Amino acid sequence: MADMRVNIAGVEFKNPVITASGTFGYGREYEHFFPLSKLGGISTKGTTAEKRNGNLAPRIAETPSGILNSVGLQNPGIDKFIKVELPNLKSKDTVIIANIAGFSIEEYAKICEKLDGTNVDMIEINISCPNVKHGGAAFGTSCQSAAEVTKAVRASTKKPIIIKLSPNVTDITEIARAVEAEGADAVSLINTLLGMRIDINSRRPILKNNVGGLSGAAVFPVALRMVWQTANAVKIPVIGMGGISTWEDGIEMMLAGASAIQVGAALFKNPFAAVEIIDGMNDYLDRKGIKSVNEIVKKVQPW
Amino acid sequence: MKYMQGKYPIIASTTLAREIYDFTVCCPKIARAAEPGQFVTIAADGFPLRRPVSLCGIDKENGTIRLVFEVRGKGTKEISRLREGDMIDIIAPLGRGFRLKDYKTAILVGGGIGTPPMVPLAKIYGENCVAISGFRSAANVILQEDFKASGAKTVLCTDDGTMGRKGFVTAALREEIEIKKPDVIFACGPSPMIKGVVDIANEYGIPSQISLEERMGCGIGACLVCACRTVRNGEEFYAHVCQDGPVFESKDVIF
Numbered sequence: 184m185a186d187m188r189v190n191i192a193g194v195e196f197k198n199p200v201i202t203a204s205g206t207f208g209y210g211r212e213y214e215h216f217f218p219l220s221k222l223g224g225i226s227t228k229g230t231t232a233e234k235r236n237g238n239l240a241p242r243i244a245e246t247p248s249g250i251l252n253s254v255g256l257q258n259p260g261i262d263k264f265i266k267v268e269l270p271n272l273k274s275k276d277t278v279i280i281a282n283i284a285g286f287s288i289e290e291y292a293k294i295c296e297k298l299d300g301t302n303v304d305m306i307e308i309n310i311s312c313p314n315v316k317h318g319g320a321a322f323g324t325s326c327q328s329a330a331e332v333t334k335a336v337r338a339s340t341k342k343p344i345i346i347k348l349s350p351n352v353t354d355i356t357e358i359a360r361a362v363e364a365e366g367a368d369a370v371s372l373i374n375t376l377l378g379m380r381i382d383i384n385s386r387r388p389i390l391k392n393n394v395g396g397l398s399g400a401a402v403f404p405v406a407l408r409m410v411w412q413t414a415n416a417v418k419i420p421v422i423g424m425g426g427i428s429t430w431e432d433g434i435e436m437m438l439a440g441a442s443a444i445q446v447g448a449a450l451f452k453n454p455f456a457a458v459e460i461i462d463g464m465n466d467y468l469d470r471k472g473i474k475s476v477n478e479i480v481k482k483v484q485p486w
Numbered sequence: 487m488k489y490m491q492g493k494y495p496i497i498a499s500t501t502l503a504r505e506i507y508d509f510t511v512c513c514p515k516i517a518r519a520a521e522p523g524q525f526v527t528i529a530a531d532g533f534p535l536r537r538p539v540s541l542c543g544i545d546k547e548n549g550t551i552r553l554v555f556e557v558r559g560k561g562t563k564e565i566s567r568l569r570e571g572d573m574i575d576i577i578a579p580l581g582r583g584f585r586l587k588d589y590k591t592a593i594l595v596g597g598g599i600g601t602p603p604m605v606p607l608a609k610i611y612g613e614n615c616v617a618i619s620g621f622r623s624a625a626n627v628i629l630q631e632d633f634k635a636s637g638a639k640t641v642l643c644t645d646d647g648t649m650g651r652k653g654f655v656t657a658a659l660r661e662e663i664e665i666k667k668p669d670v671i672f673a674c675g676p677s678p679m680i681k682g683v684v685d686i687a688n689e690y691g692i693p694s695q696i697s698l699e700e701r702m703g704c705g706i707g708a709c710l711v712c713a714c715r716t717v718r719n720g721e722e723f724y725a726h727v728c729q730d731g732p733v734f735e736s737k738d739v740i741f
Contacts (some may be wrong), residue, residue: 208708212729215488215706228710236713236724241701243711245535245561250703257710257724389701399534451704452534454491454577 185468186475187461189223189443191420192343192368194304196223196278196443199476200433200461203424203447204229204282204307204347205254209268210275216454221461224278226371226445227268229309231283232290234260244380244389249401249426250448251378253392255315256284261294265301273302280345284309288322288335295339306342308332311349311374313396323349323374326361333365345422348372348413350402355409356416363417371422371445372413373406399448402426407439414440414481428456430463440481489580489706490516493573497550502628505557506599507566508542509574514549516578522606523583523672523697523733526553527705529575530561536577537561538702540674540732542602542629543609551578554602554628580705581732584695589669590614593662594638595655595683597675598626603697605632607672612637616668618658620679624649656682663690670694684736694736700727715740 187198201224202213208228210219219225237257244251258264261283272279281303285291291308298306310323310332322328329346336344346362348355350373359370375396380389388394406425414421423441427433428449436444449456468476498510516526520541527536543552557563568574584607592615596604601619608617617633620643627649633640641658642650651658656679659671667690673683674697687694703709707729716725716738725731725738 206704206709208710212704212706212708216491236722237710238713239715240711240713240724242713243535243701243703243709245533248534250534252703252709252711254710254713257713448534451709452529452536454704454706 185465185473187465189477191422191443192305194278194343198223198461199437199443200457201226201278201280201422201443201445202450202457203445204309206447206450209264210272213450213454217458220276221458222277223443223461224280224304225272226280226282226307227264227272228258229256229282229284229312230258230261230264230294231256231285232261232294234258234263239391241389241391242395244395246378246380246397246399247401249397249399250451251380251390251395251397252375253390253395255392256312261297265297269301269303278304280305280307282307282309282347284312286315288332291332292335292339295336295342299340299342303342305345306336306340307345307347307371308336309347309374311347313349313351313375313377313394323358324352326357329358330361330365333362333367337366343368345369345371347374349374350405350409350425351377356412359413359417363419367419369420369422370413370417371424373402373409373425376402376405398426400426400428403428403432407435410436410441411439411483427460430460430467433460433464434467434479437476437479438481438483440483442480488519489577491575491577493575496568496570496572496574499568499570502554503626505566506628507555507557509553509568510543510550511553511574511576512550513576513578517544517546517549517551520544520551520579521583522610523603524579524581525732526551526576526578526580527702528553528565530564532564533561535561535703536705537565538705538728540603540697541579542605544606556599577705581728582730584672584733585735586610591666591668593618593659593668593671595659595671595673595675595679596620597655597679598622600675600679600697601629603674604672605629605636608633608636608638613639615639616641616662618643618655618662620644620655620675622646654682655679656686659683659686663692668692673697681741684741687736695733696736696739697732698727698734698739699732702728704728
């Protein structure tokens with residue numbers, strides 16, 4: 184049994200596998216399949232200051248080895264999260280990361296202030312949601328606005344802050360450097376890649392929002408490349424995600440430079456994907472005689 | 487209600503009509519927990535999303551469920567290749583089914599591939615229900631023997647009149663209500679049919695429940711993609727077909 188513990192910004196995870204925001208709700212649904220204590224952590228559904236219904240359906244379309252979604256941040260609002268969902272999650276013996284999104288810098292700061300007084304372990308700042316017209320991705324696609332959001336949330340809370348980055352940019356490493364300079368404790372990447380599908384009979388986009396975010400196995404090589412580049416550009420920990428479906432993907436992602444990983448879309452087909460990845464990664468380390476999972480981080484040997 | 491995921495044996499498989507398949511799956515725990523109107527999601531080899539299929543039969547004694555589905559695309563085509571003896575990967579039972587409350591008599595309205603979830607209701611209501619089903623043409627007609635065997639009064643409509651009466655289910659529904667007003671109407675089918683059924687139910691002041699369809703992700707209420715506009719506590723709320731439905735009280739749904 185290898186030591187699977189990892190430490191991100193002073194927070195200890197029992198293993199490096201976190202379920203990704205937007206795929207795992209607030210944990211209640213997957214608890215029917217396995218105890219949440221098996222997970223390293225849970226990144227909760229993106230939560231905003233006020234409750235939101237999100238976009239009209241259809242909000243999902245299948246693609247080759249992938250999924251497009253356009254949920255649009257449906258959530259019950261931060262107050263209900265703090266009152267109802269957080270106490271439940273905190274009883275599950277796993278690291279709880281509150282994923283939050285805003286439509287203005289003030290909103291991001293306000294939510295962080297509210298979370299500062301709670302027992303949430305970390306806050307993941309979503310500056311990369313592609314499915315809302317204002318805010319969301321708009322903050323994540325320029326170094327200046329990404330830095331401004333980071334500065335504002337940094338001033339609003341002492342909780343460790345993870346900035347979740349958008350892949351829909353020219354150079355993700357520049358954004359990562361910009362948020363690192365403003366005091367981000369970690370970065371997580373990638374959020375979904377903006378995509379589209381059209382029904383050839385109706386000539387209508389399948390998603391009512393016309394476009395949506397691509398995730399799933401199809402994006403894994405892109406995510407891996409971006410994590411590798413980012414891990415080589417910043418000193419803060421990188422949490423890698425994007426299409427991780429098997430334990431082998433998890434190992435690759437950590438070799439590329441991720442200190443922890445998130446698993447999302449794979450859960451839809453296999454609700455046990457995250458726990459199987461934990462077990463598979465542990466077996467790999469044992470077979471290789473590696474004592475701690477931290478020993479493989481960024482250990483890819485580039486040509 | 488607890489759902490589970492597993493691979494279970496298909497103990498019978500048959501074709502009901504062109505591209506419509508009928509599997510009987512042995513899964514005693516799921517059968518014991520399942521209720522009419524609930525659904526399963528089936529994993530299709532090589533596809534990232536599971537396919538939702540409603541329950542056409544629940545046999546608690548023999549520990550089996552019956553799944554009748556239509557090939558709609560490549561994923562369902564892949565599932566249709568499974569045969570008797572093969573294992574099928576399902577998550578079930580899912581969603582909220584029909585609420586039977588103390589309704590003594592019912593009219594069931596099924597359109598096309600919306601007909602299968604009406605079969606378990608017909609079994610429960612027997613001669614206290616009328617089962618109206620509608621199909622495009624004689625070649626698409628399925629499940630009529632099941633409705634007859636349940637003791638329900640069975641009314642068949644086809645759009646082109648090649649079998650049963652010619653026309654839509656809504657005309658037959660109106661006639662049946664005029665003959666005997668039921669306590670409740672249960673419906674599943676294409677959106678225009680559902681809308682037509684609900685309009686008639688409202689006109690006669692009969693409560694109605696409808697089983698809806700939407701593109702799904704996780705199927706268990708976590709990913710929130712299968713939104714359905716409803717009214718909850720006086721406010722517009724996007725409910726989720728997989729968790730809050732697939733069966734909704736039609737008075738709660740915004741069309």
